[in-house]
């Protein structure tokens with residue numbers, strides 16, 4: 001790959017690299033979706049090829065499955081794995097209770113199923129993803145295509161009645177057509193600004209007909225590895241707060257960049 005990585009990509013890389021410490025040979029590993037999770041998959045692929053790491057990976061999207069196979073990770077389905085030792089994934093926002101907004105990449109449904117089927121969920125994120133209160137990032141909800149506009153109206157009406165939303169949601173697009181998830185559904189992005197009670201909102205959303213899943217991950221994440229552009233990383237733990245601070249070097253290897261080559 002030509003050119004220097006941006007500070008944000010370095011931050012994502014060091015978070016991902018640090019999180020590989022949660023992975024040992026023989027484990028079944030859930031692998032997230034997005035640009036940070038892609039660094040994790042590349043790092044694990046390098047360890048499989050160069051260090052003899054033996055893992056079975058369960059991807060959370062077709063994109064991640066393709067990348068994992070390309071870097072030499074054995075890919076199995078969640079039903080083959082049945083239960084996972086650890087899932088490592090990115091996030092769009094995390095708060096002080098390690099609750100998350102996910103789904104910016106549109107893979108929230110598989111991501112939530114996989115994370116919930118894991119002994120441990122580790123989030124990897126650059127420092128800019130940390131917030132006091134969730135909601136500045138638009139909250140994605142996955143809805144079935146049938147009657148999606150009726151579902152959107154129901155969601156908006158309900159949220160207005162809860163004083164959460166001023167009728168501000170949008171259908172996610174992919175060019176001129178609605179974005180379609182791996183499950184064949186659409187995504188509505190809810191522009192909320194600030195979510196006062198994420199736990200209640202997650203429950204309310206999932207009770208609505210037509211809503212398949214929402215991007216609030218409540219009480220699912222166990223640890224967050226926060227990366228900085230200068231190589232510093234911090235590990236936050238749900239029970240123990242910040243448990244570790246470290247600094248990693250960014251080492252460019254051809255293997256790591258194989259899928260990024262022009």
Ligand SMILES: O=C(CO)[C@H](O)[C@H](O)COP(=O)(O)O
Nearest residue numbers: 034035036090103104105107
């Ligand atoms: O939830 C996700 C995909 O559905 C991603 O983890 C989230 O959008 C973060 O992505 P990135 O690492 O590219 O910032």
